[in-house]
Structures are given as structure tokens and as C-alpha cells.
Amino acid sequence: MTVELQVDEGWLTVCELSELVPGRGVAALLPDGSQAAVFLDRKGRPYAITNRDPFTGAYVLSRGLLGTAEGRTFVASPLLKQRFDLETGRCLDDEEVAVRTYPVRTAATSV
Amino acid sequence: MAAATPTPTPAIVLIGHGMVGQRYLEALAERGATATHRITVLCEEPRPAYDRVHLTSYFSGSTPEDLSMTPASFMEDHGITLHLDDPAETIDREARTVTSRSGRVFPYDVLVLATGSYPFVPPVPGKDAPGCFVYRTIEDLLAIEEYAKTRTSGAVVGGGLLGLEAAGALQGLGLATRIVEFAPRLMPAQVDEGGGAALLRTIQNMGLTVHTGVGTQEVVTGDDGSVTGMKLSDGSTVSTELVVFSAGVRPRDQLARESGLSVGERGGIAVDAHCRTSDPHVYAIGECALAADGRVYGLVAPGYEMAETAAEDLLGREKEFTGADLSTKLKLLGVDVASFGDAHGATAGSLDVVYSDSRSGVYKKVVVSSEGVLLGGVLVGDADSYGLLRPLTGSVPPVTPEQLVLPAGAGAPVALGPASLPDTAVICSCHNVTKKAITAHATVPEVKKCTKAGTGCGSCLKVIGQLMPPAADKGLCDCFAFTRAELYEIVRTLRVSSYQQLLDSHGREGARGGDGCELCKPTIGSIIASLAPTLGASGYVLDGEQAALQDTNDHFLANMQRNGSYSVVPRIPGGEITPDKLIVIGEVARDFGLYTKITGGQRIDLFGASVDQLPRIWARLVDAGFESGHAYGKALRTVKSCVGQTWCRYGVQDSVRMAIDLELRYRGLRAPHKLKSAVSGCARECAEAQSKDFGVIATASGWNLYVGGNGGATPRHADLLAQDLSDAELIRLIDRFLMFYIRTADRLERTSTWLERLEGGLGHLRDVVVHDSLGLCAELESLMADHVAHYRDEWAETLEDPERLRRFVSFVNAPGAPDPTVKFVPERDQVKPDLTILTLEPVGSLGGTR
Ligand code: SRM
Ligand SMILES: Cc1cc2nc3c(=O)[nH]c(=O)nc-3n(C[C@H](O)[C@H](O)[C@H](O)COP(=O)(O)OP(=O)(O)OC[C@H]3O[C@@H](n4cnc5c(N)ncnc54)[C@H](O)[C@@H]3O)c2cc1C
Ligand code: SF4
Ligand code: FES
Numbered sequence: 009m010t011v012e013l014q015v016d017e018g019w020l021t022v023c024e025l026s027e028l029v030p031g032r033g034v035a036a037l038l039p040d041g042s043q044a045a046v047f048l049d050r051k052g053r054p055y056a057i058t059n060r061d062p063f064t065g066a067y068v069l070s071r072g073l074l075g076t077a078e079g080r081t082f083v084a085s086p087l088l089k090q091r092f093d094l095e096t097g098r099c100l101d102d103e104e105v106a107v108r109t110y111p112v113r114t115a116a117t118s119v
Numbered sequence: 120m121a122a123a124t125p126t127p128t129p130a131i132v133l134i135g136h137g138m139v140g141q142r143y144l145e146a147l148a149e150r151g152a153t154a155t156h157r158i159t160v161l162c163e164e165p166r167p168a169y170d171r172v173h174l175t176s177y178f179s180g181s182t183p184e185d186l187s188m189t190p191a192s193f194m195e196d197h198g199i200t201l202h203l204d205d206p207a208e209t210i211d212r213e214a215r216t217v218t219s220r221s222g223r224v225f226p227y228d229v230l231v232l233a234t235g236s237y238p239f240v241p242p243v244p245g246k247d248a249p250g251c252f253v254y255r256t257i258e259d260l261l262a263i264e265e266y267a268k269t270r271t272s273g274a275v276v277g278g279g280l281l282g283l284e285a286a287g288a289l290q291g292l293g294l295a296t297r298i299v300e301f302a303p304r305l306m307p308a309q310v311d312e313g314g315g316a317a318l319l320r321t322i323q324n325m326g327l328t329v330h331t332g333v334g335t336q337e338v339v340t341g342d343d344g345s346v347t348g349m350k351l352s353d354g355s356t357v358s359t360e361l362v363v364f365s366a367g368v369r370p371r372d373q374l375a376r377e378s379g380l381s382v383g384e385r386g387g388i389a390v391d392a393h394c395r396t397s398d399p400h401v402y403a404i405g406e407c408a409l410a411a412d413g414r415v416y417g418l419v420a421p422g423y424e425m426a427e428t429a430a431e432d433l434l435g436r437e438k439e440f441t442g443a444d445l446s447t448k449l450k451l452l453g454v455d456v457a458s459f460g461d462a463h464g465a466t467a468g469s470l471d472v473v474y475s476d477s478r479s480g481v482y483k484k485v486v487v488s489s490e491g492v493l494l495g496g497v498l499v500g501d502a503d504s505y506g507l508l509r510p511l512t513g514s515v516p517p518v519t520p521e522q523l524v525l526p527a528g529a530g531a532p533v534a535l536g537p538a539s540l541p542d543t544a545v546i547c548s549c550h551n552v553t554k555k556a557i558t559a560h561a562t563v564p565e566v567k568k569c570t571k572a573g574t575g576c577g578s579c580l581k582v583i584g585q586l587m588p589p590a591a592d593k594g595l596c597d598c599f600a601f602t603r604a605e606l607y608e609i610v611r612t613l614r615v616s617s618y619q620q621l622l623d624s625h626g627r628e629g630a631r632g633g634d635g636c637e638l639c640k641p642t643i644g645s646i647i648a649s650l651a652p653t654l655g656a657s658g659y660v661l662d663g664e665q666a667a668l669q670d671t672n673d674h675f676l677a678n679m680q681r682n683g684s685y686s687v688v689p690r691i692p693g694g695e696i697t698p699d700k701l702i703v704i705g706e707v708a709r710d711f712g713l714y715t716k717i718t719g720g721q722r723i724d725l726f727g728a729s730v731d732q733l734p735r736i737w738a739r740l741v742d743a744g745f746e747s748g749h750a751y752g753k754a755l756r757t758v759k760s761c762v763g764q765t766w767c768r769y770g771v772q773d774s775v776r777m778a779i780d781l782e783l784r785y786r787g788l789r790a791p792h793k794l795k796s797a798v799s800g801c802a803r804e805c806a807e808a809q810s811k812d813f814g815v816i817a818t819a820s821g822w823n824l825y826v827g828g829n830g831g832a833t834p835r836h837a838d839l840l841a842q843d844l845s846d847a848e849l850i851r852l853i854d855r856f857l858m859f860y861i862r863t864a865d866r867l868e869r870t871s872t873w874l875e876r877l878e879g880g881l882g883h884l885r886d887v888v889v890h891d892s893l894g895l896c897a898e899l900e901s902l903m904a905d906h907v908a909h910y911r912d913e914w915a916e917t918l919e920d921p922e923r924l925r926r927f928v929s930f931v932n933a934p935g936a937p938d939p940t941v942k943f944v945p946e947r948d949q950v951k952p953d954l955t956i957l958t959l960e961p962v963g964s965l966g967g968t969r
Contacts, residue, residue, distance in 0.1 A: 023931040031634060031667030032674070034931035041939070046931070050619070050634045065957025066683040067940045071671045073640055076633030077597060084637035086671035086679055091637070 013044055013056050014111040022046055025114055028054070033083065035059045035070040044110055045070035047094060049081045055094035056110040061085045062099075069107070129228035131433075132217050133160045134207040134374065139405030139422035140233035141168035141188050144199060146430035153197035159225050160199060161217065163206035164256060167194075172419055172576055174260065178288045183257050210378035212398055231429060232375060232388060232396070232403040236368040236417065241276070245338030250346030251362045254285040263363065267292040270360040274298070274349060276335045277365035278305040280449055280456075285363045286327055287452040297328035297357060299335055299349070301366075309447060309458040310482075313475055314499040317482035321454050321500060324480070330357075338362055370407045370415050383409040392439040394429040402429045412442035419575060420444070420549045446512075446548055448498075448505045448578040454480070455502035457578075460495025460512040461486050469494055474524040476500075483524040491515045493523075506582035507537060510544030510554070537585045546582055549575025557586055595866055596638040598622060598630035603791060603866045607646050616656040618643050618668050637670075642866045644668030645753055648789040649861055652905035672751030675927070676913055677733055682952035684941050685733060686726040687713075689740050690748030690786065693760040693778030693798075694721030703743040711736055714949045720757040720795070722748065727950055729941050734927050737914045747914040749786070753867075755794045758782035759807070763800030763817070770800035772817030777846070778806075781815070784850065785857065787910050791864040791873075794857070795830075809837045812870040813853055818842070822849045826856055826884070829871035838874070838881045841889055851900065855888040858899035 009025040015038050022036045028048040036044045036056075043059035047070075059067045064087045072083040075091070082091040082100055091100040092107055099105040131147075133140055140160065147153050162168075167189040177186065194201050205219045210230065217225045238253035240246050250270075252263050267273065273289040275282045278300030289296040298305070304315025305322070319329055330351065339348040339356065348358040370387040381389040381397040387409025394402045405422035409415050416422065421443035431438035446459035464471055464486045473484045481500035485508070487493055493512050498505055508523060516523060517539050540546075542555040552572035560566045566583055567573050573580045594600040599622075601609065606621070615621045621643060623631045644665055647656055657665065672678050677685035689704060704723050708715045711732055713725040728736055737747050749756060760778030764770030778798040785794070797806040798815040807830075808814025814825040814837050821843040828837030841852055864873040877883060886892035888899075917923045929938040940957065943950035 021932075027925075027931060029667050031640075035929060035938075037930040037933045037936060043930070043938075043940075050632075064681060065954070065959075066681060067938060067957075068671075068679065068683040071674070071679070071683075073637040073667075073670065074634045075598075075636035075640070076630065077636065079629070079633075081634055087681065089637065 009114045009116060011046060011054050012113050012115050013038075013046065014113075015039060019113070019115075021115075022056075025054075031074045033070040033072065033074075035067070043067050043070075045072075045083070046112065047074055047083060049074055049076075049094075053081075054112045054114060055081065056112040057083070057092060057094060057097055058108045058110075060107070061087055061090075062105050062107055063088055063090055128155065128157050130157045130159065130226060131229045131231065132225050132227040133158065133231045133233060134217065135233035135235055135371075135405070135407070136160050136162035136164070136168045136201065137233060137235045137405065138168060138171055138188065138419050139235070139426050140231075142423045143231060143233060143404060143426040143430060144193075144197070146427050147433070148193075148197050150430060150434055152430065152434060153199065156229075158197070158199045159227075160194075160201045161205055161207045161219055161225070162201060162203050164258070165204045166257065167201060167203065169257065171255075174254075174257070175284045175288050177257065177260050178264075178291050186257070207374060210374055210401075212378050212380075212401070215400060228400065229433060230401045232401065232407055233405045233426075234371040234374065234407040236370045236406040236415075238364060239367045239369050240364045241335065241366055243335055243337050245340050245346070246364070248338055248340045248344060248346050250340075250360060251338060251364065253364050254281060254288075255368075260288075263288070263361070264292065266361060267294055271295060272297075272359045273361040273363065274357065274359040275363045275365055276349075277367065278302070278329065278331065279308060279365065279367065280306055280447070280451060281368075282363075282365035283322070283451040284449075285365050286322075289361070289363065290325070290327060290452075294361065295326075295328075297330065297359065298322075299330045299333060299351065299357075301332070301334045303332045305329065305331065306456065309462065310456065310497050310499060311463055311484065313473060313484065314456075314458075314482045314497045317475065317477065317480050317499045318454060318456065320477060321480035322452060325452060327452070368406065368417055370409070372407055375401075375403065375407075383413075383415070387415040390425075392428075392441050393432040394425050394440060395432065402432075404429050410440060410442060414442065416443060416445075418443075418445065418447065420551070423549065423575075424551060444509075444545075444548055446509050448502055448576070454500060455498065455505075457498040457502040457505040457509075458496070459505065459509040460493070462495045462497045464494075466494050472520040472524055485520050485523050487520050491520075493520075496523075503581075506546070506579055507540065509548065510540050510546055514541065537582050546586070547572035547575070547579040549579075554586065557583055561588055563587060594627070595642060596636055598626050598633070598635050598639045600627050601625065603642055603646070603868075604863045606643060607650075607862055610643070610646050611650055611653070614654050616647055616651075616654040617664055618647070619664065638866065640668040641670045641673070641753075642791075644673075645789040645791070649906070650902070652909045653902065670751075675730065675733065676737075676747065676751075676917060677728065678751045680726060680952065682941055682954060682957060683938065684726070684952065685728045685730065686724050686750065687728055687733070687736055687740075688718065688722050688724045688748050688750035689745040690782070691722045691757075692782035692786075693758060693775050695760070695775050695779060700743060700745065703739070703745070707736060707739050710739075712943070712950060714943075714951065718750070720750075721759045722750075722757060724750065727943055727952070729937060730927050730929055731937065734918055734924055738918055741912075741915050741918065746912045753790050753792050755782070755785040755788050755790075755796070757795060758785075759795075759797040759811075761799050761805035763798075767800055769803060770817065771819050772800055772822065774798040774800035774806065774815075774817055777815060777817075777822070777849075780846075780850075781853070784907055785853075787913070788857065788861075788906055790857070790861050792867050792869045794870070810834065811837060813837075813856060815849065821845050824849060824852055824856075827871045827874035827881075829869055831869075833871075835871040835875075840881070840885060852888060854903035855896050855899045856884075858902050859884070859888055859895070862899075 011022045012019040030048050030050050033045045033047040044056050045059040046056045059070050071086045081094045084091045097107040097109040169186040205221050207217045209218045238255050273294035274297045275286045278298045286296050286298045305318050334352040337350040341347040350356050372382045372388045375388040376382050388403035389409045390403050392411040396403050404425040425440050428438045428440040448457035469486050475482045483498050485496040544554045550571040552570045593602050708725050713727050716724050718724045758778045758781045760774045763774030794812045796813050797808040797811045799806040799808045800817050810828045810830045816823045823842050824840045825837035826840045829835040928934040942953040944953045
């Protein structure tokens with residue numbers, strides 16, 4: 009199985025599903041030079057948001073820890089610990105801030 | 120009704136939008152009066168009201184926005200019109216209009232003057248030269264900051280409380296700072312002679328130069344007209360490039376004066392007990408007012424009281440302001456200074472009880488009447504008891520006066536807590552809130568919201584916290600209802616070695632089956648790691664499920680910096696290093712382009728490594744016999760040492776060897792918070808062991824062990840746990856101490872706070888770890904033996920495993936590619952993060968909406 013991300017150019021293969029550790033993330037370089045953070049939760053569901061932490065500008069969200077708050081899966085930024093809902097991109101600690109999310113899916117590995 | 124209200128919606132004009140002006144608006148809003156009045160505010164400053172009391176915090180990172188006291192939508196929500204940057208210029212009391220600088224005319228039914236005061240600048244030659252400033256507004260601070268950038272020295276005229284604050288700010292800006300005070304002591308208005316002496320010593324120890332008993336006669340200027348020095352009244356001349364005048368404030372009563380309102384002989388707009396001026400349509404409140412008791416109050420609490428009084432009076436309600444308490448507690452230059460009640464012992468027949476310790480700069484005095492009633496006091500250097508003493512003023516305290524001033528631990532223990540205060544005691548003097556009003560609420564945030572207590576100077580917060588019932592939910596986080604110590608016991612006795620298993624079996628109902636959170640994951644990861652050998656779990660922190668639990672730094676085995684790069688801090692046990700190893704560190708830094716800095720912990724930090732460089736850097740270090748150390752992680756950091764007996768003429772033991780032994784023994788030990796240690800070779804204490812979680816000081820016959828010390832934001836001196844220990848006894852005792860701490864402390868609780876909280880305190884700790892009163896020692900020792908036996912070098916181990924190394928790439932889909940956002944720019948012959956890249960919106964504006 010591979011993990012794929014939808015960008016302007018279509019579905020982009022990011023990595024093998026087995027490369028993702030549940031509860032953690034990885035960063036992916038996108039064709040336009042921007043960066044996405046791709047995560048897997050405990051139930052095996054993938055998520056993708058931008059890798060840029062809007063509070064510090066650093067490209068580090070992929071290195072945050074996942075968690076669940078009121079049934080929603082979030083990632084906590086490793087720098088100043090603000091949490092972002094992985095489905096909507098909304099910041100749970102500051103309602104004025106949100107990050108972009110990307111559609112993401114798993115697909116059978118094409119040879 | 121105080122003022123005639125001829126029109127259906129009477130117009131209120133408020134002149135001055137400072138702290139008291141804003142409080143007045145809030146008081147009106149709380150009473151619904153904003154709905155029934157048309158309110159216009161004329162504000163001279165370019166920004167709405169802000170917290171002038173905490174002005175100085177601008178220099179420690181608060182932004183002007185942080186200091187703002189006006190919630191964004193306040194004016195709009197209450198239909199108030201605010202004119203910034205447009206001061207009132209004239210008042211026509213006949214026509215009842217105010218004209219502003221921009222020429223606008225505002226009719227009023229009620230006029231409120233809250234114009235505050237202005238800094239008094241003594242009329243000395245040169246006082247207006249470039250380089251002379253006052254200290255009152257955010258604009259003043261911005262100007263000082265700008266001017267100081269290219270200067271190296273500064274002076275403050277005036278050693279009162281504002282002067283000391285200004286001096287602290289100048290020193291913080293990197294200027295060599297002096298204070299010139301006309302009176303024979305610092306803070307003459309607040310403290311007595313003894314307090315002034317304690318303050319002087321402490322301030323001199325901080326590197327400030329203090330001149331007391333001399334006046335400033337002239338500001339000397341150079342060729343370009345800017346400040347170069349000051350001539351003092353003792354004939355001397357001192358050099359300085361910047362002068363801040365802080366010689367007192369004067370009420371801003373000019374507008375009132377010009378419009379024919381009565382003003383006091385020495386200034387201040389005269390008001391009655393309802394804050395009405397000589398014209399019944401006009402009120403004056405705050406620092407510009409001369410209160411009915413004949414005083415001008417230069418503090419914010421009385422101003423707030425006046426704001427409430429004027430608001431009540433407007434609505435025809437009975438409230439009087441007849442004077443206020445001048446108690447203050449301040450932290451000036453890091454020194455606590457407090458005075459309350461009759462601090463100078465002016466009451467006839469009053470008696471003083473004084474405690475003074477010039478070594479530690481502590482001075483405490485209480486003034487009592489012959490009947491034992493507490494009248495007032497002065498506290499310098501240690502003002503912890505202020506929150507209790509001030510409310511007790513006017514009553515006979517439940518303990519003797521000596522007990523009120525003796526430091527904790529000296530003499531008889533003081534059984535005095537907030538519980539002993541009467542219900543009527545005023546706990547928050549800024550907002551005049553009593554103990555009764557506070558204890559009606561269950562949490563500090565609730566108290567702040569409902570009573571405003573604690574939202575002024577904040578000095579009452581400690582006592583408020585002590586008055587709150589213990590939190591009902593002591594749970595670690597939203598996932599677990601257990602404390603860290605309880606979870607430790609669960610993991611240990613049920614031998615749970617999986618976080619998910621623990622979450623599903625012992626988590627809160629709603630959290631089971633979920634992903635947990637960023638608080639409990641690392642905490643439980645740490646508990647499992649410190650019990651790993653006992654649980655039969657892997658000790659390697661990145662194995663299996665453990666990997667997903669670690670904070671980012673532990674996950675990458677290095678410290679993340681602000682631009683997403685990492686720092687590497689090679690372990691240098693005891694601070695001892697060979698020239699060859701020093702050279703290797705230099706070579707590694709040079710080859711990878713890293714910024715190097717000597718840390719505060721006797722190590723060398725290499726900053727600016729990208730994720731993919733980390734393994735290559737470790738490999739070089741491991742080859743040279745280093746291990747990368749923990750500067751991250753809730754684990755042992757460094758064991759500092761002094762050079763000790765081997766070289767130092769005073770040393771009585773080999774402190775370096777002991778420090779190395781301790782560092783190697785406890786490295787890698789996971790704990791509730793980080794652990795620091797130090798070993799000094801004699802009582803001169805060059806290694807600062809008494810500020811460490813466990814500190815060791817050599818004696819002629821062995822070692823003294825101190826525990827529970829802390830530097831950081833809330834420093835604490837360590838307590839002596841045991842004396843004259845042999846090497847083996849010392850190590851055994853530290854083993855027990857550390858394991859007992861790991862077992863019972865809360866998440867992120869350093870040994871200092873843990874020891875303060877521990878029931879029975881040091882005595883209990885000694886019983887448990889020295890006298891084995893709980894029969895735990897054998898187990899504690901064996902846990903530590905397991906730790907030592909199973910220690911592994913996490914970095915070397917990571918290097919050996921290609922699977923593990925795969926994580927160290929910037930991008931999972933482009934393993935060789937460097938992260939283009941991790942860039943550096945030159946600074947002082949090295950590099951620093953290029954932060955401008957991070958401020959750019961990412962390509963295609965894909966980033967956050969911030
Ligand atoms: C590098 C260093 C500053 C320096 O350039 O000198 C430093 C840097 C950091 N310190 Fe420190 N501290 C450093 C010595 C100290 C000292 C001095 C000492 O150890 O003798 C103290 C006061 C002593 C103490 O801890 O009691 C100190 C008190 C703190 C605190 C406050 C702890 C407290 O209990 O109040 C924090 C915050 C925390 O840990 O929660 C902190 C946190 C940090 C963190 C980890 C902040 C962070 O999360 O990014 C910094 C990261 C280091 C890095 O990225 O490499 N640092 N820090 C020093 C590393 C020493 C070393 O070799 O390990
Ligand atoms: C650095 C510093 C530290 C302090 N620390 C403490 C402390 O720890 N504890 C304490 O109790 N107090 C402290 N104070 C004093 C406290 O700030 C004042 O008591 C408080 O601000 C008084 O409020 P106010 O509204 O009367 O005056 P201000 O806050 O000075 O507000 C008056 C406002 O009126 C404006 N104004 C004046 N004339 C006009 C006009 N004609 N038209 C329009 N606007 C006008 C002024 O520009 C100003 O904005 C400190 C003050 C300073 C400067
Ligand atoms: S603590 Fe004592 S032995 Fe160590 S360097 Fe200082 S004076 Fe010398
Ligand atoms: S005493 Fe100042 S906020 Fe309570």
C-alpha cells in the first residue's frame with residue numbers, strides 16, 4: 009500500500025504505508041516546492057496538512073505528536089505546542105488560525 | 120443624582136484613557152450605564168489604555184499588545200467613541216463643551232478628568248539634550264530602547280520605585296547603569312533606613328552603581344549637543360550617555376486649572392469624597408485628583424477605587440472614597456520589596472520588630488502597637504509573607520511579632536496560613552476583594568473573572584491560590600484521571616509496558632481507544648523507560664511503540680531550534696575535556712557549518728544541524744570517544760564540577776572525579792523533569808552545587824549531599840540531606856533519592872517543587888531515604904542498579920541500525936534533498952538561523968491563514 013496526496017497536479021505518491029509510524033508524521037516535498045506533513049493515527053487513518061507551523065513559520069509540524077481531543081485527531085506543534093485538528097486544519101488553541109489540509113488516501117502499490 | 124441630566128441620553132466625556140480611565144469605563148459598563156449614556160473618550164496617546172504598572176515588562180518580551188487593557192471589541196460593544204491621539208485642549212464650563220487639539224468640540228453633561236500625572240524633571244541645565252528621557256509611556260520606552268542601541272552607559276535620576284525599575288530596564292538593555300538619589304537611601308518613601316541598606320547592597324551586587332545623598336546639578340553635553348555626563352552636587356562629574364529622569368510625578372491638573380476648577384496648593388484637582396470637583400458636572404479620578412483626605416495617590420489601586428466611586432455617584436448611589444492603603448509589593452531588579460500600613464512606625468507608642476540578614480540582603484520589619492495590633496511593616500529581599508501580613512494589618516496576629524519576621528526554618532515554626540485570615544481581610548488590594556468574596560469561587564481563573572482579584576499587580580495571586588480548594592481533578596491530562604505517581608505505581612505493579620494498553624485499560628472513558636495526547640505520551644514513555652529493565656521492556660527509547668511516545672527532541676535525539684534545525688551537545692562529564700577532544704568538536708562544527716557556544720552547563724553546544732546531518736555528526740563524535748548528550752529529554756543533564764583538590768589550593772576532595780562518576784552513573788535516567796547536579800571541592804562552592812537537584816560539596820572527611828536546589832525562574836537553595844558521607848554512602852543515598860523522586864513526583868515537577876510539596880518535607884524525605892522508614896530502600900537501590908547495568912548510548916545504537924537511520928531525512932519522498940527552509944545567515948563570524956525565510960508565505964500561499 010502507498011500513501012497518496014492530492015495536489016494541483018493530481019494524486020502524488022508520498023511513501024509506503026509501512027513507512028509511517030502510528031502517532032507520528034513525516035514531511036513530503038510537493039512539486040511546487042511547498043511541504044506537507046503526513047500522519048497516521050492509531051486506527052491507521054492517514055492525514056495531511058501543510059508542514060509549516062503558522063505560529064513560528066518553521067516547517068516542523070510533521071515532527072509533532074498526535075493526540076485525540078474530544079474525538080478529534082490533532083497534532084501538537086513541536087515548537088510552541090499549539091494543537092491543530094488534522095481533519096479541518098483548525099488550531100484548537102487559537103480559533104483565528106488554521107492550516108491547509110490535503111486530501112489523502114492509501115492505494116494498492118502499483119508496480 | 121450628581122449631575123443634572125437634561126437630555127434623554129446624557130453625554131459623558133472622559134478626558135484621558137489611562138489605567139483609571141479604562142477602569143471607569145468598565146465600571147460604567149458593569150452597571151449598565153453605557154447603554155443609557157453617550158460616551159466619548161479623548162485619549163492623548165496613540166494607543167488605547169494599557170497596563171502602565173507592567174510597563175517595564177516590555178523589556179522582558181511583552182509587546183505593546185500584551186500590555187493592552189482594552190479588549191478588542193470593548194468600545195464597540197458598549198457604544199463608546201474613542202479618539203486616539205487627540206488630547207483635550209480647553210474646557211468651557213459655561214457652555215459645557217470640551218475642545219480637542221484637532222479642533223473638534225464635544226458637548227457634555229458629565230465630564231470626567233482622568234489625565235494622570237507627568238514625570239517631574241528637575242530644572243537643571245541640559246535637561247532637554249538628546250539622550251534625556253522620562254519613563255512613563257510605551258513611546259518613552261521605545262525611544263529609550265532605540266537610543267540605547269548605540270550607547271553603553273546610562274544613569275537614572277531618582278532612586279524611588281520607578282527609578283529602580285528604569286535602572287533595571289537600562290541594565291537589561293546592556294548599559295552600565297548608575298542611579299543618583301538625592302535622599303540618603305533608596306526608595307525613601309517606602310522603606311526605612313535598614314530596608315534601604317539591604318536594598319542598596321543587593322543592588323550594588325547586581326553591578327549597578329548607586330550614589331545616594333547627592334543631587335544632579337547639570338547634564339553635561341558633548342560637541343554634538345547630546346548627553347555625555349552629569350555634574351553632581353558633591354562636585355564630582357560622572358560620565359553617562361543617557362539620562363532617565365525619574366524624580367517623582369506631578370498631577371496633570373493644567374486643564375482643570377485653566378478652566379477655573381479648584382486645585383490644591385501643591386497641585387491636584389480637588390475633589391470631594393464622591394470624586395466631584397468644585398463643579399458638580401465634573402469629576403476627577405486617578406493620579407490627577409487631590410482626594411478628599413488631602414492626598415494625591417500615585418498608585419493604581421486607589422485610582423480604581425475612585426473610578427468605582429465616580430461611577431456609583433453618577434448613578435446616584437452612595438459610595439465614598441476617603442483615602443486608601445498605600446501598601447505596595449514590587450519586584451524591582453529582581454528584589455522583592457514590600458511596605459504596608461504604617462511602615463515608618465509613625466503611630467505614637469508603636470514598637471518595631473526587625474530581622475536583618477545582610478548576607479542574603481533580607482530585611483524585615485513589622486510595626487506593632489503596644490496592644491500587639493499589627494500596624495504595618497517593610498519587607499526587603501523576601502516578601503513572601505506580604506500577602507498574609509497586609510490583610511492582618513489592624514488586627515492582633517495569631518502568632519508573636521518575632522514569628523512574623525523570622526525566616527521559615529529559624530526559630531519556632533510559624534503556624535500562619537491564609538486559613539487564619541478573617542473573612543473580611545482584603546486579599547487583593549488592587550481591586551479591594553475580601554477573602555470571603557474569593558473563597559466563594561473554586562478556581563483561580565474563576566476568581567479572576569468574577570472578582571477581578573489578581574488581575575492588577577498580581578501580588579495577591581499566591582495567597583488566592585492557597586485559598587482555593589484542592590483541585591478536584593488531579594488527573595495527569597484529559598486522557599488519564601490518575602496522577603503521574605499513581606500511573607507509575609500502576610505500570611510498576613501491573614507490569615504494563617505498552618502505552619496503548621495502559622490508555623485502554625486505565626484511561627478516562629472517552630480517551631480509551633484514542634490517540635492519547637502530547638502530555639501523557641511522553642510522561643508514560645518516560646515511566647516505562649525508567650522501569651524498562653524491571654518490566655522486561657526495551658530500554659531503547661525509539662523501539663516499537665516507544666518511538667511514537669517521545670517528544671520531538673527525544674525522537675530525533677537532539678534539541679529542535681526555532682527554525683527547525685537541531686543542536687547537538689556532546690556529553691563532557693564533569694566538564695573535563697582533553698585538548699584532542701576539544702579539537703574534534705571544533706572540527707565537527709567547522710565541517711558541518713555549525714554555530715558553537717559554551718553552555719551554562721560546562722558543555723559546548725553545536726547549533727544549526729539539519730535532520731539529515733545529525734547521524735553524520737554523531738558518527739564523528741562517537742569515533743572520537745564522545746557520546747552526544749542530553750540537553751533535551753527529562754533526564755540527567757550535566758554534573759558540573761569545580762577543579763577541586765587536584766589543582767586548587769583550597770580543595771579537600773577530588774570533585775572532578777566525583778562529578779564524572781556521577782554523570783556516568785545517572786546519564787540516560789528518565790525522570791519527571793530534567794535533573795542537574797554539581798560537585799564542589801570545598802565550601803567555597805565554585806560549582807554552585809546548592810542550586811542543583813542534587814549537589815555535592817566536599818568536606819575534610821567526605822561529602823555533604825544537598826537536594827532540591829533549582830536555578831531557573833524560581834530559584835531555590837538546596838537542603839542539606841546528609842553530611843560527611845563516604846563515596847559509597849554518597850552514591851547509595853543519591854540512588855535512593857533519585858528513585859524515590861522518580862516514583863512519586865508529578866509530571867514536570869523538578870525536585871525543588873516536589874520537595875516543597877512532599878508531606879513532611881525534608882524530614883520525611885530523610886526518614887525514607889536515610890532511615891528507610893518505609894522499607895523501600897532496597898527496591899530503590901535495585902532499580903538504580905538495573906538502570907546502570909542497562910544503560911545504552913542511544914546515539915551510537917541509532918547509528919548501528921539502518922532502519923532507525925531512515926527517519927533522519929528531511930523529506931520521506933526525497934531522501935537526499937535538504938530542507939530549503941533551514942537556512943543560515945552570518946553573525947559575529949558564525950551563523951544564525953535565517954528567520955526571514957520563515958516569515959514568507961510558502962509557495963502558492965499554501966500555508967496557514969495567520
Ligand atoms: C544551552 C543552554 C543555554 C546556554 O547556551 O548556555 C540551555 C538551553 C536551554 N534550556 Fe536551559 N540551558 C542551559 C543551561 C541552563 C541552566 C544552567 C545550568 O544548568 O547550570 C539553567 C538553570 C539551572 C536549573 O535548571 O535549575 C537552565 C534553566 C532552564 C529552564 C528552567 C528550569 C526551571 O526549573 O525553572 C528551562 C525550562 C524547562 O526545562 O522547563 C530550560 C530549557 C532550556 C531549553 C531546553 C529550552 C528548549 O526547550 O528549547 C534550551 C534548549 C537547549 C538546546 O536547544 O540546546 N533551561 N538552563 C544551557 C545548556 C547547559 C548544558 O550543557 O546542558
Ligand atoms: C513604570 C511604572 C511603574 C508603575 N508601577 C506601579 C506599581 O507597581 N503599582 C502601582 O500601584 N502603580 C504603579 N505605577 C503608577 C500607575 O501606573 C498609575 O498610578 C496609574 O497609571 C494611574 O492611572 P491614571 O489613569 O490616573 O493615569 P495614566 O495611566 O497616566 O493615564 C492618564 C492618561 O491621560 C492622558 N491625558 C493627559 N492629559 C490629557 C488630555 N488633555 N487629553 C487627553 N488625554 C490626556 C495621558 O496621556 C494618559 O494616557 C507605575 C507607573 C509607571 C510609569
Ligand atoms: S569550590 Fe573550593 S576546591 Fe573547588 S575551585 Fe572553588 S575554591 Fe577550589
Ligand atoms: S493585589 Fe494587585 S492584583 Fe491583587
